[in-house]
Amino acid sequence: MSYERMGNWRKTHTCGEISLEQRNEEAILMGWVEDIRDLGGIKFFTLHDSEGMIQITAPEGKVEEEIFEKIDSISKESAVAVKGKITEAEQAPGGVELIPEEIRELNPAKTPLPLDPTGRVKADLDTRLDARLLDLRRPKPSAIFKIKHLALQTFRNYLTSQGFIEINTPKIVGTATETGAILFPISYFEKEAFLSQSPQLYKEVLTGSFEKVFEVGPIFRAEEHDTRYHLNEVLSADIEMAFATKEDVMEVLEDVIVEIFERVKTQASEELEALDHDIEVPEKPLPRLTYEEAIEKLQEKGEEIEWGEDFSIPEQRLLGEIIEEPYFIIDWPTREKPFYIKPHEDNPELSHAFDLLCREIELVSGGTRIHEKDLLKKRLKENGLSPQQFQYHLKNFEWGLPPHAGFGLGVERLLMILTGAKNIRETVLFPRDRKRLKP
């Protein structure tokens, strides 16, 4: 394998930005070789980079003989640099092409490739994930991550504009946060430790100093089951607010969700087009349904669900069809929610918890938290957890921890809604589940 040097060449343009305006300019372009066509007296290939593509046209006699020959030897998806002149060309896509003066093969690709890089021959997700580099070089999969970038920036910038401060809580933790979820154990020197399943307890404590905090970071859950909605490692976008209740954080959530939808719709229109997906910006306020109303609506539709049960995916899908999306379900049974959620004072069977759903997908969980130490100890015990184990956490409640509320948003699940991805694995660069730990 021989590699030509980039030397002092640097990109002067991206392939996507070249238009008739740059006609007759000299350009150095770098990217990957796509379709190569040899029409005898004229050879073409398309060069694409992360921003778009352009046609490279080599008419015999008009380009150096050496270049004319070289084009035959280039394999698809090789990384190349091309220097040449931007030329008007009616037949070319975008009305311009590049007439090459020099081509450098920076990294020739090996043939055959494990998947069709144009995406014309469909590959299943596992094959695509095994050749993720080639997969992500295509407009459709890469559009998902450009939208992810925009959604994350919007989340952070919006919360920053509202006076929230970014926090980074530990991912190596000494104790479990919630009952039920399964933790990954770590060998942490001589101690027992786990991977954090949620920033919950830390972010609650930090409302007692910073008041309004957010975090975007990985969370880890040892989910054994294989569904389209679960992975062992995902991103969670969390907020927590002092001197606030669930109603306050539901308003923040509505604002940030609408802001994300708006920005994606307007600033990622090309990506949505590549994905052949359209989104509607939801209108505030989003519908609010009590848990009891949701149960009743499902019973009316003939579903066999009783008060106290959680909703199945098909039931959530049915609710999504009945109600305008996205929508809140509030006032959940206390026993369905974690120990730190505040029960109603007049009816402790109900809690100040909420979920935000869209289609069949649960996007967000949140609620008003307990800030009274004695009540929290009681709720720990009722959940089969030992207050002794949470002693370090409970101390904070003696130091003026304010009333507070917050939520955790599943970033990849939101991406499924924003991009139309059918499987959560499409929204993660290198997804982690029980079956897949590559590389």
Next chain:
Amino acid sequence: MSYERMGNWRKTHTCGEISLEQRNEEAILMGWVEDIRDLGGIKFFTLHDSEGMIQITAPEGKVEEEIFEKIDSISKESAVAVKGKITEAEQAPGGVELIPEEIRELNPAKTPLPLDPTGRVKADLDTRLDARLLDLRRPKPSAIFKIKHLALQTFRNYLTSQGFIEINTPKIVGTATETGAILFPISYFEKEAFLSQSPQLYKEVLTGSFEKVFEVGPIFRAEEHDTRYHLNEVLSADIEMAFATKEDVMEVLEDVIVEIFERVKTQASEELEALDHDIEVPEKPLPRLTYEEAIEKLQEKGEEIEWGEDFSIPEQRLLGEIIEEPYFIIDWPTREKPFYIKPHEDNPELSHAFDLLCREIELVSGGTRIHEKDLLKKRLKENGLSPQQFQYHLKNFEWGLPPHAGFGLGVERLLMILTGAKNIRETVLFPRDRKRLKP
């Protein structure tokens, strides 16, 4: 313990924003009680929140008898809500005070507190970390995290403006990235897995589709030793760029570092003042010293260091005193750097690696990477690593992986420079090291 309800009260102002302009307005303030003084006919306390503080003044006869009595029972650092009128007061800090009409004790603090919340009585770092909530309620420790927020936002926004895309690489990984560093093993179902010590290999691969990528995320290293500069879990701010060399990424790094220093100096001047710390915005280009020149400078000063050795902390401190800071050291011995760093073509003993240092602290490591598969295999073997184990990674080099370069910046170490913190543990909310895994 009795808790008064917040009810429908919400903050109308932050304590910090009230000035003479709001004189005679009704306000609801929420925060924590500081100094309480009883001068007989008049009682005062200061109320502080995350944004500042204000004096609450209760003159006998001018406030309800009940409120006048209540002030005596409030303990320091209790979370309270106060409703009252903003009133001009020449003697009060800021020229205004609040005359209370109603006070609600939302969460009374227990006495005695484990540390002096005013910071007047000094506490050691371990005591402070054990009562981190109280510690972070003070201006000095909290200023560090406000600056951290600003530095992270600046890093991301600057790179976004330059066309970089945010990536999130797995923290649960199947293989080690580098030799030398010690990994934390995880029980990942039936498989062997580790906590990621660097996004290095993933970000390199992703230059082959997105070209310019960045990530801010946790990295994990099982450092056994206890120094002021190391923790087991820190944040790394990484970039990687296609069709680029170390010179290109050093320019990006200079730009982003100067941008961060500028923003912190101008937008966090209050925080710098609270920390009693000043920073100078470095001038571009930053000094570039070859490894060999650095060795010579140290030898001239009488240090016993030979070519091929790494610099000790005192040697780095000495270099920082000789050269204007921050400064680059380039062209490191290949054997001192990881396998993926590109050696010089004309002298393979030297590598295209660079470090950025400031004071005695190594802030950034980066370099031009190897994009040729055969050379990478050779370097793996020379480092005692098995190409077989990196097979999944090596495949990418057959698929047109472009020439690329990048760096990783230690966020907490940069914070030490920006805030004057003497110990890296001060720059992490809940630091993780062998001795400390709380809570």
